[in-house]
């Protein structure tokens with residue numbers, strides 16, 4: 074069984090849904106191959122990946138993908154190797170040209186942007202962290218962190234000052250003058266994070282940044298991302314093929330299979346009601362009580378039930394159990410100061426009964 078620490082949702086950081094989404098992705102396709110442009114919009118677009126390969130000798134890496142990402146949200150894309158995650162995240166800033174569809178970031182139409190606008194986007198609005206850290210070996214840590222600022226044209230003294238601040242943010246101020254190969258893998262990826270944060274992007278894109286790290290370091294780095302997200306309120310698109318990582322970090326998670334999104338939902342929605350066998354297979358080993366919250370298992374209060382002990386509606390079942398077991402009355406789930414439902418022992422047992430099934 075795979076333990077999951079508190080999920081991002083249960084940690085309760087505030088996503089801003091009062092304004093427009095920061096990223097809008099509508100009907101994006103990426104087909105590799107000579108005949109790529111002739112397929113979208115024809116009946117052949119519905120062919121499976123293998124049929125398309127056979128008939129047109131092309132690969133449908135991303136198929137008709139749409140989603141929105143809200144300010145301050147951590148949006149995770151997950152799927153098996155080859156499902157199209159890296160291609161998708163690269164099409165967002167046109168490191169790979171989408172075959173069809175539309176991407177908007179911060180109100181700007183990326184798909185219509187010219188080269189100057191794209192350069193501007195990649196220098197100021199978005200930052201990417203890659204699996205292989207991509208640090209410049211012959212430059213000191215601090216110069217690596219300042220690199221994006223240098224490209225932006227920031228004067229030297231100012232960019233070094235900013236880089237120092239960001240290095241403090243990730244706890245690396247002591248190695249500012251070291252070279253990357255003098256650092257461990259985890260520290261190098263911290264430098265990668267610092268470099269991405271230094272340009273103060275609106276959007277951070279991560280493509281499996283921690284998959285080269287060993288499990289304990291990986292957990293530290295996840296904590297680091299959660300902490301940085303809380304402190305800086307960045308909007309993030311985070312690619313991973315590791316479900317516990319997805320559940321820990323993601324406010325919402327899109328599960329990809331063969332280029333398409335098969336389910337998009339909160340960690341609770343994926344674990345509580347997987348859309349198909351592919352998703353069910355992913356979430357099978359996750360203990361439901363670690364992910365499902367009172368919101369998922371509560372029911373309407375009957376009369377006289379509203380004066381039981383209270384818990385925040387985002388409390389996970391696991392954390393609610395001690396109080397529910399102790400209490401004669403059902404526990405009240407509270408949202409914004411109001412009781413919105415109750416949870417009794419039966420609801421907890423039902424939620425837990427789904428585990429290992």
Ligand SMILES: Nc1ncnc2c1ncn2[C@@H]1O[C@H](COP(=O)(O)OP(=O)(O)OP(=O)(O)O)[C@@H](O)[C@H]1O
Pocket residue numbers: 105106132133134152153154155156157158159160161314
């Ligand atoms: N330049 C390319 N030319 C042809 N096919 C490609 C190209 N890039 C990717 N593909 C194919 O597109 C599909 C999706 O690849 P992608 O790298 O996006 O997957 P992924 O989900 O990121 O996988 P991984 O977890 O292994 O990184 C794969 O079948 C891959 O072989």
Ligand SMILES: [Mg+2]
Pocket residue numbers: 158159160281
């Ligand atoms: Mg990839």
